[in-house]
Amino acid sequence: MSSIKHVAIYGKGGIGKSCTASNVAAACAEEGHKVLVVGCDPKSDSSITLVGRRIPTMMDLILRGGEIAEKDVVFQGYRGVKCIEVGGPEPGVGCAGRGIIVAIDFLRKVSKAMEEVDLVLYDVPGDIVCGGFSAPIRKGLVSQAYIITSGEYMPLYAGNNICKGLLRLNTPLAGVICNSREAAGGREREIVEKFALELKSRLVAFIPKDPIVQQCERRAVTVIEGAPDSKIADVYRTLAKEIMSGASPQIPVPLSDERLMELSRD
Numbered sequence: 001m002s003s004i005k006h007v008a009i010y011g012k013g014g015i016g017k018s019c020t021a022s023n024v025a026a027a028c029a030e031e032g033h034k035v036l037v038v039g040c041d042p043k044s045d046s047s048i049t050l051v052g053r054r055i056p057t058m059m060d061l062i063l064r065g066g067e068i069a070e071k072d073v074v075f076q077g078y079r080g081v082k083c084i085e086v087g088g089p090e091p092g093v094g095c096a097g098r099g100i101i102v103a104i105d106f107l108r109k110v111s112k113a114m115e116e117v118d119l120v121l122y123d124v125p126g127d128i129v130c131g132g133f134s135a136p137i138r139k140g141l142v143s144q145a146y147i148i149t150s151g152e153y154m155p156l157y158a159g160n161n162i163c164k165g166l167l168r169l170n171t172p173l174a175g176v177i178c179n180s181r182e183a184a185g186g187r188e189r190e191i192v193e194k195f196a197l198e199l200k201s202r203l204v205a206f207i208p209k210d211p212i213v214q215q216c217e218r219r220a221v222t223v224i225e226g227a228p229d230s231k232i233a234d235v236y237r238t239l240a241k242e243i244m245s246g247a248s249p250q251i252p253v254p255l256s257d258e259r260l261m262e263l264s265r266d
Contacts, residue, residue: 007121175249
């Protein structure tokens with residue numbers, strides 16, 4: 001059995017998946033791990049802070065036709081992190097999830113990147129109740145998932161729906177990450193901890209809101225590269241160690257809609 005870890009970070013759009021994934025990848029690479037980041041968001045922004053620029057997407061190149069080589073789709077970023085961006089279909093046309101499967105199958109034909117790393121990290125947008133975005137799991141690409149949320153109702157609702165999908169697909173949840181929005185009157189950590197516990201999981205990281213993150217994003221670098229001595233960089237390093245440790249993931253037990261509403265009001 002392969003020892004390569006295949007991990008997906010799921011959550012509501014705009015909750016900070018790409019920022020978290022890129023900083024975790026950078027922190028893992030800093031520790032000497034070989035990492036591949038697979039950007040599954042049609043916005044194709046998962047790798048910008050690792051590579052320093054927007055890279056071509058696999059779907060764009062495939063649709064354009066012609067011969068495609070590894071160098072056209074696999075780009076090396078900070079500390080040797082390999083990056084690919086799947087991209088997506090034209091707005092209103094096709095299924096982005098189906099595009100993920102097509103792109104990964106194509107990648108395997110032109111590159112051995114997925115076989116030459118210790119960690120494959122999938123940055124997956126949206127809500128897994130869309131059959132398309134469950135594609136990495138259905139295809140057998142992902143063995144465990146992390147959910148990223150804040151203490152606000154809508155990210156918690158999206159996270160709970162993702163857990164319903166994970167339960168249906170018999171896929172374990174490795175943990176919940178809180179990317180703080182300084183919500184819930186200072187009780188954000190408490191709410192997300194309760195949420196994680198009621199899912200039969202645990203809070204594995206609390207990422208405080210810090211202007212350094214946005215400052216580094218504007219410079220197109222990760223916090224690990226752009227502010228390596230900052231406290232927030234150490235938060236990402238601790239999360240990276242957690243992800244590489246592979247601590248006992250469990251099939252989640254989603255909350256009822258009524259309980260989720262109560263939790264967000266508690």
